[in-house]
Amino acid sequence: MxxxxxxxxxxxxxxxxxxxxxxxxxxxxxxxxxxxxxxxxxxxxxxxxxxxxxxxxxxxxxxxxxxxxxxxxxxxxxxxxxxxxxxxxxxxxxxxxxxxxxxxxxxxxxxxxxxxxxxxxxxxxxxxxxxxxxxxxxxxxxxxxxxxxxxxxxxxxxTAPAPVTISSGPTKLNTWAFTTCVGAGGTNSYLTMGEAARCTLRVTTKGEQSAVVKAELQYEIEYVQNGQYVKKLLPEKELWLPGRAPGPLDPRLTQQGRAIDLNVSLAVKKVPGRRVTSVNTIARLTFANGAVKTAYEPLLVR
Incomplete structure (x- = not known):
């Protein structure tokens, strides 16, 4: 050999x-x-x-x-x-x-x-x-x-490196990820095709601690149709402001210290010949101290 x-x-x-x-x-x-x-x-x-x-x-x-x-x-x-x-x-x-x-x-x-x-x-x-x-x-x-x-x-x-002090410096986003989607089919870590759900995007911050005073949300959709991959930015934007009573489909935001929960309403319609793979959330957060930071997070669609 x-x-x-x-x-x-x-x-x-x-x-x-x-x-x-x-x-x-x-x-x-x-x-x-x-x-x-x-x-x-x-x-x-x-x-x-x-x-x-x-x-x-x-x-x-x-x-x-x-x-x-x-x-x-x-x-x-x-x-x-x-x-x-x-x-x-x-x-x-x-x-x-x-x-x-x-x-x-x-x-x-x-x-x-x-x-x-x-x-x-x-x-x-x-x-x-x-x-x-x-x-x-x-x-x-x-x-x-x-x-x-x-x-x-x-x-x-x-094996994590020694923690870095997160209380000093300008406000920045530290981590962000979708935690759950709750719909008629139960609680999942993904969005089910053809079912509406409310999904929570958990964001944490570091640096100077400050309250969120505005959140703007926009979405992308990724799918395969006729053998072609498509990534499309949807033109509609959603807005959250403190003190505004949200409608049933409006985004909601809660904040406890450095933890921010953005709860959004999502749904993907079934279209013949189209396989949607992901809905991506673009969350632009404005803080009371003037900082503006953006989180971009994909959400799997099954």
Whole structure:
């Protein structure tokens, strides 16, 4: 057997101490210079809040999710997504293995990917491959099949850098993420297609503490129609002002210290031939001290 073939399993199954970006602080430049992006020509990412998205073929893309949108934030998940109208077991398996190597520095799962094409719920392929990750998983969605490496929360807590004082300096947004969507179908972490729901965007601040005196909201919708990906900014804007009685569909805002909850009414109509993948919220917050900050956060649609 040629030496290269004999050494290939060892390269794929390198020790857990090998380099990988999961749980680490990285820059877009570091990712673009990685072996993965050198092979797949990632290019500049689309920045969506905490996510860096690298679509590298017509059917495949890489998403790197960080703890927050702040520079130096650590990676909490690395995901390969494949459009369901372009599934290819050979190409997907190769990209999946290279994604694992990017995330962990080695490849814990080398098996077939075909079972993931029918995984209607999260399928765990490898549980806790090392202390940094909870597992290697896959899941089938309406428009994509996703392969994911998730960071272990306990590891992230244990290795977190010393906390930075958040009470000094100008007002800035610290973290933001959707927490829940409540609709007729119950409480979920995503928006259900064809169902109205009220979803809560939790925002925290750092620096000088100040009250929100105005919130402006605008939305984007992302969908696939006739094989084409579309990202559309909706022209309508919503406004929240303190003291104004909200209507049943108006946004609501509550604030306790540095925690701000924006509760918005969202719904996505079913359109034949269209698969909506995400509704993105753009929240522009004006504070009493004059600071104006913007949070951009995608919300998954299923």
């Amino acid at each position: 040629p030496r290269l073939l004999r050494s290939l399993p060892a390269l794929l199954l390198a020790p857990a101490s090998a380099a990988g970006i999961i749980g680490s602080s990285v820059t877009t430049t570091q990712i673009q210079q990685s072996a993965f992006c050198q092979q797949y020509t990632c290019g500049e990412p689309f920045v969506r809040g905490r996510d860096w998205q690298y679509p590298f073929t017509r059917y495949q893309g890489l998403t790197v999710t960080r703890e927050s949108g702040e520079p130096g934030s650590r990676v909490v998940s690395v995901q390969l997504w494949v459009r369901n109208d372009g599934l290819n077991a050979t190409a997907d398996r190769q990209a999946f293995q290279q994604m694992q190597k990017l995330a962990l520095g080695y490849v814990p799962y080398t098996g077939p990917v075909e079972p993931c094409y029918a995984a209607m719920s999260t399928r765990t392929l490898v549980k806790a491959p090392d202390e940094r990750a909870t597992g290697v998983t896959c899941e089938l969605w309406d428009s994509t099949t996703d392969f994911t490496v998730n960071a272990d929360p306990a590891y992230m807590t244990r």
